[in-house]
Every structure is written in C-alpha cells, then in structure tokens.
Amino acid sequence: MNLTILGCYAATPRTITNPTSQVLEMKNQMFLIDCGEGTQVQLRKHKIKFSRINHVFISHLHGDHFYGLIGLISTFSLLSRQNDLHVYGPKGIKEVTLLQLKLSGSWTSYNLYFHELDSKESQIVFEDDKVVVSTIPLKHRVYTNGYLFQEKTGDRKLNLNAVMNHNIDTCYYNKIKSGSDMTMEDGTVIPNEELTFDPIAPKSYAFCSDTVYDETIVTLIRDVDVLYHESTFLEADEQYCEMTMHCTAKQAAKIALLANAKHLVLGHYSTRYGSIEPFKEEAKTVFENVELADDGKVFEF
Incomplete structure (x- = not known):
C-alpha cells in the first residue's frame, strides 16, 4: 500500500506548496483522492501514469480540493484516453464539471461517470473483488466525506x-x-x-479532510492501518477551529488514539506557519506513530 502526497496544504496554492491531492495505490489499483489546483502538474512531476487512474474521490466542493479536476479531465481527452473515468463526490460535482465542459466545447473522448453523494451516513461507494471504499461523513462548512479504503482478504x-x-x-x-x-x-x-x-493481512487507509474534531467517526475507522487526518492549526490557534471547522494536530492525534490507528499522517496545514515540524511534535504528545505529509512525499505501508 503506497501513498503519494501531491499536495497537502490548506486554502491556496503557492510556489512552494500545493493544495490537497494524493494518490493511493492499493492491490495494484491507483486511486486519486481530491484534486486541488496543480494536481496534473504534480502527477507529471512525480511520474505517476495518468492512464492508471480510473477512480477519483472528491471530499467536498471547496476549491482547494477539486479545482484541478476539470483540467485533469480535459487533459485525459487530449491524451486520447479510452478507459472509463469514475468521479465520486458531493451532489453538484456533475453539474459544475459538465457546465465547464459544455461552455468550452470540450467533450471527453471517454466515458465519464459521476457518482454523486448526499447521504450523511456511511455508505459503500466502490467495491470490486480486491478493494471496498466507504464514505466517512465529516463535519465541515459544506457537505463533506472522508473515504475509507479497505483491502479484501486474499486467498491463502x-x-x-x-x-x-x-x-x-x-x-x-x-x-x-x-x-x-x-x-x-x-x-x-x-x-x-x-x-x-495465512494470507497477508488486509490493509486499510482512512482519508479525513476537512473536518472539525468529531469523535463520531472513530467507530468507522477503528483499527485502521493508516489514518490521514487534517491538522490545519496548532493548539495555540485552536480558537480558529470552530470558526473554520478544522482541527489542530493534537485533536487529530486524539482521533488516531481513540480509533487505535497504527499510523497517523498529518496534513492540510495552514500556510500561516513557517514550518510543519511543530505539528508532529504536538501530535506526538498524544499519539506515538505520527508522520508528516508533505508535497512529493511517498509513504510505503
């Protein structure tokens, strides 16, 4: 199970940082999770094959999580893509994407399927013989889901x-x-x-961004191998969490501890901070196995 961080910073792209997007490779499948501005540039930079991406999971309709989608969809056509592309995301993702394609006269050369979500309960959104993907309802300023990716138990x-x-x-x-x-x-x-x-133990990955501190998700991600959880602020700036509906690094660590996660990966840092190292230091006061996401970083689990 490999995780490539294409971008992991909040709000706006900068010359040195990118908004949220990551690629999860699980059971020889490649899943794109969120698609902020610059995603396709990052895919090229890190030599990730576009053709292997057949499923895109969008957490919510804030720009730093999906403004790169229309560019990626258009580029797929320019590359003469033939494989179907499936996009999972909140209700409205189809309308906003098709409007841009319509007004630019840029129809795709491949089948484009939208799986729009509006349930506030966890639901399975993708399943094949190797992997199952479920939503993790989150609490943010707009309708938002995280995603839980679980390998199925293989043959002995x-x-x-x-x-x-x-x-x-x-x-x-x-x-x-x-x-x-x-x-x-x-x-x-x-x-x-x-x-x-015995077969190799199946692995699991939970993506939780963006959300206010919410212990109700713990039952959905119990014993997860890897938890990616947003940590927009440090504890000194916790007063901004309620207003923006985000979390601190320490709060993310509390969720990892309650869920008995094996690893915690922090991300979605506010760009107000000059260094991300304090996020790890703060989280480790609560939970031991903490990693920092950063643009271009690859995790192998």
Missing part, C-alpha cells in the same frame, strides 16, 4: 512443500487456496491449514 498461500509431499495435482491448487480441505483418493482428509499459510 500454498505451502508448496506440503502439497508436493502429498502429490496433490495442480488442478486442486485454486480450491485449496480458497480454503478447502483436500480429500485424497483413499478418503484421507488433509486439513487446509496443513497445505497453506
């Missing part, structure tokens, strides 16, 4: 020495990997546990 791993010692034909391998015991010709039953190893 063959113990090749064991199956060869029992002279088991290869035609039974898939059945064994799916968890079945093996019945031999003489009626002997070999338990699956003797023929396989």
